[in-house]
Amino acid sequence: MANIRIRNTNKRLTKEQAVTSFLDKHGVLYEHWDMDKLSNKLRNQFLLSNEDKEEILSTYDDEIRSLANRRGYAEWDVVALSDATPNLDELLKKFENVHVHTEDEVRAITAGNGIFTIKGEEGYFDVELSPGDVISVPVNTPHFFTLMENRQVVAVRLFIDSSGWVAHPYEDPEFKQ
Numbered sequence: 001m002a003n004i005r006i007r008n009t010n011k012r013l014t015k016e017q018a019v020t021s022f023l024d025k026h027g028v029l030y031e032h033w034d035m036d037k038l039s040n041k042l043r044n045q046f047l048l049s050n051e052d053k054e055e056i057l058s059t060y061d062d063e064i065r066s067l068a069n070r071r072g073y074a075e076w077d078v079v080a081l082s083d084a085t086p087n088l089d090e091l092l093k094k095f096e097n098v099h100v101h102t103e104d105e106v107r108a109i110t111a112g113n114g115i116f117t118i119k120g121e122e123g124y125f126d127v128e129l130s131p132g133d134v135i136s137v138p139v140n141t142p143h144f145f146t147l148m149e150n151r152q153v154v155a156v157r158l159f160i161d162s163s164g165w166v167a168h169p170y171e172d173p174e175f176k177q
């Protein structure tokens with residue numbers, strides 16, 4: 001279950017109803033996938049072979065295709081980030097600076113955790129994600145992504161633009177770290 005932290009007030013939303021209505025108000029998709037479908041091995045593995053990635057995509061093929069049909073996605077893949085990821089810090093630099101995408105960005109967390117910090121009506125808010133959480137970042141919405149203490153996450157990514165993930169840096173004078 002995702003938790004929300006509103007940065008300006010440090011207010012936290014943890015109850016499902018409050019979280020879903022807050023995200024809905026901001027045009028952020030929020031769904032939940034059944035993690036019981038995923039093998040125990042893959043729920044705690046952060047260095048993935050191509051076969052592992054294929055297993056994740058086939059396990060959630062129905063959920064992926066449902067999202068793709070509803071939101072016009074054409075391609076999807078699996079990204080795994082952890083201390084075992086070569087050039088992790090370089091990759092994180094791309095994600096940790098405020099940026100926008102020219103399509104809405106859907107991420108489904110299948111292992112580990114991550115935080116999407118998204119610009120909203122009351123300033124930036126953190127969406128703290130756990131396995132099973134599926135969210136979108138609306139098109140052209142300033143946001144960034146950080147790992148949590150455990151520095152590990154696996155996510156299914158869905159794309160409309162066949163060139164995959166493209167981040168456009170966004171200088172936001174209103175953003176305070």
Ligand SMILES: CSCCC(=O)/C(O)=C/O
Nearest residue numbers: 079095107114144145155
């Ligand atoms: C957990 S997916 C990696 C983060 C990402 O793709 C992105 O665009 C963050 O904003």
Ligand SMILES: [Fe+2]
Nearest residue numbers: 105143144167
């Ligand atoms: Fe992004």
Ligand code: NI
Nearest residue numbers: 101105165167
């Ligand atoms: Ni992104």
